Amino acid sequence: MHALTAPLPFAPLGLSLDEVRENRILNLWSAILSRHPDQENGIHESDAELLPLPGSDQLLAVTVDTVAEEIALGFYSTPETIGWMAVTSSLSDLAAVGAAPLGLLIAAILPDGGEVAGDFQARLAAGIEAACRDAGTHILGGDTNRGDACVMTSCAVGLVPRSGVIRRVGCRAGERVYATGPLGAGAAAAARGLLGLGEALWREEDYRPRARLREAMLLRGLATSAMDTSDGLVATLDQLARLNRVAMCITEPAERLLDPRVDALRRRLGLSPFPFLAAEHGEFELVFTLRPEDEGLLLHRAAEIGWEPLLLGHTAPGGGLLLGKHEIDGARIRNLVDECGGDPRRYLELLLAADPSNHPTRGG
């Protein structure tokens, strides 16, 4: 098991993690911070951090996530949405490693405002409680501070048997690629906030993603890799391709990957599926891989709980990301937020311009 805690042997060939700004930032930090000698995951290797517990065959899984830009950009405008998402974002990281939650901590920065603030806090807490109840877990404690804007940070702790841990690394060429459910609702929620879509097209309450904790239990011992789509499908596939040094080939038609509500929305807006799969605000599904011979067992287990895993495609030797016949420059897509200088309108323009279905086929 401990081989996984060593640094990944990045070969000079292939797609480098460092092509993506987010990975560069993490590498900058990890060059300075010394690693816990017992930590069971290397940098980039899992959605949650994994530590052995003395005298136990369970690993402690811990993760932290901040919801800030999503609030500032108006993707989450009601306190109920903000609370729900603060909980879901960190629980989803636990799901991605196969862990069952023990509970969460919440650190909230709350805008000033006297009595209004009290009502805001009560609605925020109601959103938090709703997401916790839905996931069967609890808030253990937290910290509140005052500030100019609302920022929510959640920390989730959980347990996973050592034999059941799921990491981002571990898949090979020739495996199946699945998602836990249909995609695109995160992009739709972002579009609602940015473009001010009317209620008839998309309501804020249409976006209430659930951390895939129950499904993840069934993936223990089956998934060879997994990662949540908190940053959208393209970012997730791109990172898994880089980490595992495989190509991710999405062979199912893109329309079929979309949540039906999202497919209806994109048709009314006259858009292709691409921006809904590529935008950097995801739907908190899990993308996972498994060996073809395990597919029957997956579908059997899934049927027992009424879950329909969504086949995306397969892995192949090499690297990179194929959507149908189109080669996708994952690093470019993932760096668009920087390229646009934080201007969301410019981001949308660049994202739509990067849609390969608008261009002659380059690869494949």
Next chain:
Amino acid sequence: MHALTAPLPFAPLGLSLDEVRENRILNLWSAILSRHPDQENGIHESDAELLPLPGSDQLLAVTVDTVAEEIALGFYSTPETIGWMAVTSSLSDLAAVGAAPLGLLIAAILPDGGEVAGDFQARLAAGIEAACRDAGTHILGGDTNRGDACVMTSCAVGLVPRSGVIRRVGCRAGERVYATGPLGAGAAAAARGLLGLGEALWREEDYRPRARLREAMLLRGLATSAMDTSDGLVATLDQLARLNRVAMCITEPAERLLDPRVDALRRRLGLSPFPFLAAEHGEFELVFTLRPEDEGLLLHRAAEIGWEPLLLGHTAPGGGLLLGKHEIDGARIRNLVDECGGDPRRYLELLLAADPSNHPTRGG
């Protein structure tokens, strides 16, 4: 043990937790959030949250702290200080429950700024690493986001044997009150930031509090209550008095409680010790109580590691807080931040005006 997880039976008489705004906020949240059925601490009852681990006699201790206002107000101006304090603030909560750290997570909101941001992040990481090394622990992972201002949230996880847990509740009248070390450096650091004190008076690097983890190990089984002084001595004593329904009588002369560097500073500024003990920015010592018959054992254990616990005074029947002969209105002091409407100059004025050594003796 489980009696402690039930709500505290607040009698209608005595000092209510609700007199303090911070307690009211926490009570507002806890009225909405459902409690974890297995949680080993009630609301307000400990600095870190405590959960049983299946098949273990160890409790998991988890805590989260945000450093935001201290940065915005200029108390922490260098990235090294910010990083150090982000780590220390949550480790100090682990110390207060007697836990040994497993590691930390850091969520950072970083100001934009291209290459400058890279240097800022490297120095921030260096401050984090320095505090972790000093405490013998590690950063397990984290999350970075962009924002207008730097905000750091740290989450610490640790373990404590069930028999060694220390809580805020448990002391009775007639016990000794101690601090782990001299006080006032937090107030001095805040004064430096607010008043722009020159380097000759107080340097930012003079404030590098250490979470009292090593000392807390020796308090397991001895301390009948403990709480860290992250909000200053007066707030800590006031909260312990309210929670335990005792009076906290500080009988040692106030000058003797001050860090010698702080005592020199306050003499040069012509100030009494009071504002350095009452300001709501503390020094991350632990205040703890113990039975008089255990004092010998404490001092014996302490001497073995070269630690000198600082006697403050004793507990007495009743409630409230006495500094020498002066009765202190702890709720008033703790609510000053709100009374001043967030204006730090006004806060200082109100704090100095509340100094009982400037007034005829009211109580005692």
